Amino acid sequence: MPSSSLDRAMFGMFSTHALHLADKHGVFTQLMAGGPATPAAVAAARRIDEETLERLLVVLASVSVLERGTDGTYRVADGLSPFFDTESPRYIGGFVRHLVTNTTGRLEQLDDYLTRGKAVVDADLPAPFDVIYHDEEATREFLEAMWNLSFGVSEELAGLAGLDGVRDLVDVGGASGAFAVAALARYPELNVTVFDLPAVGPFLENTRREQGLHDRLGFAPGDFFRDPLPAAECLSFGYILSDWDDKTCVDLLRKAYDACTSGGRVLLMERLFDEDGGPLATAAMNLSMHVETQGRHRTAAEYQGLLREAGFGECTTHRSTWDKHLIVGRKA
Numbered sequence: 001m002p003s004s005s006l007d008r009a010m011f012g013m014f015s016t017h018a019l020h021l022a023d024k025h026g027v028f029t030q031l032m033a034g035g036p037a038t039p040a041a042v043a044a045a046r047r048i049d050e051e052t053l054e055r056l057l058v059v060l061a062s063v064s065v066l067e068r069g070t071d072g073t074y075r076v077a078d079g080l081s082p083f084f085d086t087e088s089p090r091y092i093g094g095f096v097r098h099l100v101t102n103t104t105g106r107l108e109q110l111d112d113y114l115t116r117g118k119a120v121v122d123a124d125l126p127a128p129f130d131v132i133y134h135d136e137e138a139t140r141e142f143l144e145a146m147w148n149l150s151f152g153v154s155e156e157l158a159g160l161a162g163l164d165g166v167r168d169l170v171d172v173g174g175a176s177g178a179f180a181v182a183a184l185a186r187y188p189e190l191n192v193t194v195f196d197l198p199a200v201g202p203f204l205e206n207t208r209r210e211q212g213l214h215d216r217l218g219f220a221p222g223d224f225f226r227d228p229l230p231a232a233e234c235l236s237f238g239y240i241l242s243d244w245d246d247k248t249c250v251d252l253l254r255k256a257y258d259a260c261t262s263g264g265r266v267l268l269m270e271r272l273f274d275e276d277g278g279p280l281a282t283a284a285m286n287l288s289m290h291v292e293t294q295g296r297h298r299t300a301a302e303y304q305g306l307l308r309e310a311g312f313g314e315c316t317t318h319r320s321t322w323d324k325h326l327i328v329g330r331k332a
């Protein structure tokens with residue numbers, strides 16, 4: 001008999017899809033709002049096929065995402081509701097959708113990478129963000145996934161960054177503004193400019209309107225490979241360096257060093273590898289980075305090494321209670 005760790009390795013694909021479909025069809029919302037329910041009751045309420053739903057619920061119960069009562073009802077396991085609540089900063093539905101609709105298909109490239117090498121295979125493919133932003137719907141889907149991944153943790157990261165007294169921050173590749181919004185909420189004297197590709201502009205504008213941040217949140221369209229970065233006391237990079245190889249990261253950080261005022265700082269916000277190669281989420285996303293971008297995940301020491309190579313000193317690492325952490329470098 002396979003061990004449970006082998007089972008998890010072999011059958012993980014099924015739980016990812018079950019998670020996505022239950023979220024997409026409002027099953028979690030139904031169970032959270034209506035309380036424990038049988039597959040028949042959920043299927044009727046959501047107008048979906050009962051037998052298919054029942055099989056999905058069994059999978060989710062087998063990985064302890066749901067709990068099954070002796071009366072045949074299912075409920076969301078203790079502590080997991082915020083992850084399925086679309087109004088919660090911990091909601092993961094958009095990110096899981098991205099894994100299923102985007103990442104899954106691209107994992108097939110790995111076989112090709114193994115035999116022909118990534119550089120050879122990628123030479124025939126468009127650049128990562130040309131694929132990700134190929135139309136408005138794909139752009140929206142990606143930016144929603146990024147917001148899901150980053151907004152909840154950003155409040156804590158903004159606190160760890162200790163930005164009291166800082167007046168201006170440029171969030172490089174700041175997407176639709178998840179970190180910007182959290183930093184602005186925490187520091188009333190701060191102004192933030194999101195520097196990102198022009199395609200992101202309308203989505204940042206939506207955030208600015210929805211959050212009522214017209215005076216304090218700006219957008220600077222640009223390409224960080226071609227354009228200089230706007231000058232600021234603080235420049236932040238959330239999930240940016242994990243998209244690129246070491247040399248590209250150091251080049252970007254040198255640009256940040258040039259744009260950073262003396263005494264200022266740069267913030268890197270990233271998943272981190274432990275020294276032993278875990279945790280699973282970082283290991284899995286490291287493979288995802290391989291097929292979706294040209295990057296990888298790193299240890300805190302590796303990020304500090306990149307910062308030092310670009311000229312920053314006094315490098316420190318601050319771990320959050322989530323899976324995105326902060327590494328700070330100072331400009332003398």
Ligand SMILES: C[S@@+](CC[C@H](N)C(=O)[O-])C[C@H]1O[C@@H](n2cnc3c(N)ncnc32)[C@H](O)[C@@H]1O
Nearest residue numbers: 146150173174175196197222223224225238239
């Ligand atoms: C992985 S997302 C990270 C989003 C956000 N910072 C976060 O932490 O969730 C990478 C971001 O880099 C931006 N980006 C990619 N290439 C860029 C370029 N050449 N110039 C400016 N921004 C770029 C993308 O548009 C996207 O918003």
